[in-house]
Amino acid sequence: MRLTLRPGLRFADGSALxxxxxxxxxxxxxxxxxxxxSGSLASISTIVASGNTVTLNLKQPDPTLPLPPSMPPSCRRSCSTPRVAPPRRPKPKPLPRNPSVPDPSC
Incomplete structure (x- = not known):
């Protein structure tokens, strides 16, 4: 897997990344x-840095690595697929009282 760094990346102190x-x-x-x-990076066998490229040589395919490495492992699956709340049902309106039926409260 090859990661290419954008030009001009900097640390918070202004030094080049x-x-x-x-x-x-x-x-x-x-x-x-x-x-x-270490557990979430166990599939990496070697890492090579050259110019603005970092190459991760993997022991086996790892579908979790294309996600941002800054994501906590417990969040990778659940955060990568946004969840949408189901639409709320409107509260049913009360039926109008039938004037021909006597009110039971009387």
């Missing part, structure tokens, strides 16, 4: 000692 920075971050996240991200 490079393919090497992305590689370093992904390599760090793949280490089990650094948190829960």
């Amino acid at each position: 490079t393919a090497q920075d992305v590689k370093w971050s992904l390599d760090r996240a793949r280490k089990p000692d650094n948190g829960a991200w």
